[in-house]
Amino acid sequence: MALEAQGGGFVLTLGDTTILEHGADAPCLFVGRGVPNIEGARGHYEIDDYVVERIALRHAEIDGGTIRLAPHEGAPWVLALRIAAEGGNAEIAFEALDPAINRLWLRVPAQPGEHVWGGGEQFSYFDMAGRHFPLWTSEPGVGRDKSTLLTWQCDQKGAGGDYYHTNYPQPTWISSRRYALHVDTSAYAAFDFRHPGFHEIEVWEVPARIELWARPRFTGIVTALSDRFGRQPPLPEWLLKGAVIGLKDGAESFERLKAYEAAGVAISGLWCEDWVGLRITSFGNRLFWDWQWNADRYPDLPARIAELDARGIRFLGYVNPYLAVDGPLYAEAAANGYLVMRPDADEPYVIDFGEFDCGHVDFTNPRAAAWFADTIIGGNLIDFGLSGWMADFGEYLPIDVRLANGMDGMRAHNAWPALWAEVNAKGVAGRGKTGEALFFMRSGYSGAQRHCPMLWAGDQSVDFSRHDGIGTVICAALSAGLLGNAYSHSDIGGYTSLFDTIRTPELAMRWSEMAAFTAMMRTHEGNRPRLNTQMDSDPQVLAHFARMTRIYAYLAPYLRKLSDEAVATGLPVQRPLFLHFEDDPHTYAIQTAYLYGADLLVAPVIEAGRSDWSTYLPAGADWVHVWSGETHKGGQDVTVPAPFGQPPVFYRAGSPDAALFAGLSALG
CATH class of the missing domain: 2.60.40.1180 (Golgi alpha-mannosidase II)
Incomplete structure (x- = not known):
């Protein structure tokens, strides 16, 4: 990295790439103060900011590797940058010299025709050039295209979204100019690529640092990012035998699975998210959020798991970071002080999930995190016989919470998915099952890569729509894969069926074809199983699905090679x-x-x-x-x-x- 004074300003370059270019007439740094207004309900957020002031830092002085900036000559210094570099890696550390500053804007030079990728897991636009991307983990929304009837219908219930909503944001981009940039923050941030002359970064704090990597080839950048954020273990051998069949039909799931076997489906696992039991609500059947075997729903489950294992089929379940207040695990967690607390009272922060309330385990409390990892993940899941599970949610932490480590809710919100992934990973490691037990997550943020062994793309609509349906999972895999997430997959056939959106046999078959060429094949019955085509509800669909699972299993030697490559280099299975x-x-x-x-x-x-x-x-x-x-x-x-x-x-x-x-x- 080279820092050069130039005409009263400075130019910062990494290799042949200009990273910052500053002058009094065209400053690259702005600071200020803002007052946020965030309204959230069930993972959906309305985010607004009242900017009290935004100040251009026009005056700069360089002292060795340090840059100090002020609004104008003679004004007090308000920001300091310290530059460090080694080889193709560099770092810009920030220090706020005015404690009132809680906003920062940074402009990075852009070039005509430049492409930018990343931003976490993006569903609508792989190339982010020309658009604005807020970075806040949330429900993506059902309906992410404001021109569609579905989005309008869902917006009326507060459940709609937009092109930038994602479960997995990350303040990292890769440029076609062959560099990558990462903002080391968990605060709300946004990337704005709409100006032809610069990319603007907005952060609701002065971040600790910005990290940079320059490499002559894109593969080298992906490896560098994977080195930074962490690698996943190799795919378990059992997974490569075929598809994981998702059924949530209680004990009847085992009989239905036999029909799949009879049809010639290559099967690696049976996934029953309802293994914890059901709660009947006016919205339909919901899972009972108390993470242990429900013997009424699944009688003799230990024996059933052993029978499956004898046939070479693993059993998978479901867990999330919430505990229903009417379940025994909630009482245990509350008694031991393991829950996220209200800011204004000495009592747990209870969240309404629609006709049932839950507490949230506080993963900033080491004792609480260890309890969940050992007792629930290790004991109730792995020791019980589960080989994998969906580790759901991670996006719902409210901002007005009191956490054990004193972390502000605004900064904890984005960090939460990585903490949730870490708890699952520690539970797996504690039983010596890393690389053998497989959990999959939809939420994420910087650093989740080193803990989460498999992404899944969340709750797509059961259709072909541009911003909600089958095509979005390709975009998701490509964007997340560049940032160090080697393995990605999706619910075959999608999940969300609302209003008149129903999964058709055609969609089920086309999705199966795509899934055969991903890291994991897994079906999901969706949120309305009886209204939608299932893999075993149509003979043609089942025969087609069986063929695609055999293709997946046939390619196991190639997928094993890709998994080994991911472990060694961080290159993803699905690549742009x-x-x-x-x-x-x-x-x-x-x-x-x-x-x-x-x-x-x-x-x-x-x-x-x-x-x-x-x-x-x-x-x-x-x-x-x-x-x-x-x-x-x-x-x-x-x-x-x-x-x-x-x-x-x-x-x-x-x-x-x-x-x-x-x-x-x-x-x-």
Whole structure:
């Protein structure tokens, strides 16, 4: 990194990339004060800020590696920057010299045609250029396109969203100028990429630091970020045998599973989120949030788990960080002081989840975190016989809470998903099951990568819609994967069925095709199982699903290789096309296709009513269409037939795994 005084200002470069450019007439730093107004209910937030003042820091002085800034010459210094660098890594540390400052804005130079990716797990736009992205963990919303009827309907109930809402935000981006930038903060932040001349970062505090990485190739940047945020363990061997079948039908789930086996489905696990029992509400059946086996719902479950294990099938369940007030675990946690507290009273902060109330375990309390990790994750789940579980939620922490470590709720909110992931990971490690027991999460923030072994994309709508449906999970996997999340998957067929949105056989089959080329295949019956197509409710759907699970299992040697590569380098299983074809600029904004490793290109059919599909094949390679064996030259769009069971998949000619890929066409 080089810091150079220039015309009364300064220029900061990392390698050949200009990171900051400051002058009195064009300052790059602004500070100020603001008063936030945040209203939240059940994971949905309305966020507003009254900016009391925003001050441009026009005057700068350099002393070695330190920059001090003030509004003008002669004014008191209000901010200090300290610069440090080693190789292609650099850090800008911030110090507020005026304690009244609680807002910071920073402008980073932009170039025409520049692409930016990251922002955590984004569902609508992989390339963030030209848009504004608030970074606050929340429910994404049902309906994320303000022009649609679904979004309007959900907005009336406070459940709608917008293109930037995500369970997993992260203040990190990668630029096509071959650098990455991370803001070390858990405060509310926003990235604004709308100005052609600069990217603006907004943070509701003076952050500890901004970290930077520059590498000559994008793969090197992804590895550097994975080094920074942590790596996942290898995928468990049992998972690669087939799909995890999600059924929530009590004891009847085991009989239904036999129909899957009879149909030739390759099965690795049975996932029953209702293993903890049900609560009947006016909204329908909900899970009973007390994390232990419910013998009424699942009689003889230990014996059933043993029977499954004898057939090579694992059993998975469900857990979240809340405890229902009418369950025994809540009473135990409250008695021991393990719960998040109200700010104005010496009593637990109770949250209404719709006809039942819950307390929230305080993971900033080491004793509470250890209790949950050992007693619930270790004892009630792993010791009981579970091989995996959905570790749900993480986005709901209110901002007006009192926490054991004194952390402010505004800063704790974004940090919470990483703490939740850490509790699960410690529970797994405490039983010696890291890399064997598999939990999957939808929420995240910086640092969740080192604890969470598998992402899932959350609650997509059961449709083909642009901002809510099947295509969003590709965008999610690509954006999160660049930031160190190697493994991602989704609910096959989606989850959310509201108003007139119903899962069709076509959607179920197209989603199965895509899922066969991801790190994990897992079905979900959705929030309205009886109204929606299930994998076992239609013979054609079940036969098609069986074939796709056999494809997933057939590719296990390749997926094992990708998992080993992820452990060694941090490269994700699903990769944007530009990661290996960065000399082809046509690949930079593609979010409807992905590389499965370096050698398979997958372009799922994500529109209804299609019997063929078009995709771009990167320049620099020849591509073999898996089903026909026809070779296509890279650097062009191609259209191929796409009947059910033959999703558009191509392999790189000359791949070391070409024989394996060619064998896909022979699978019945």
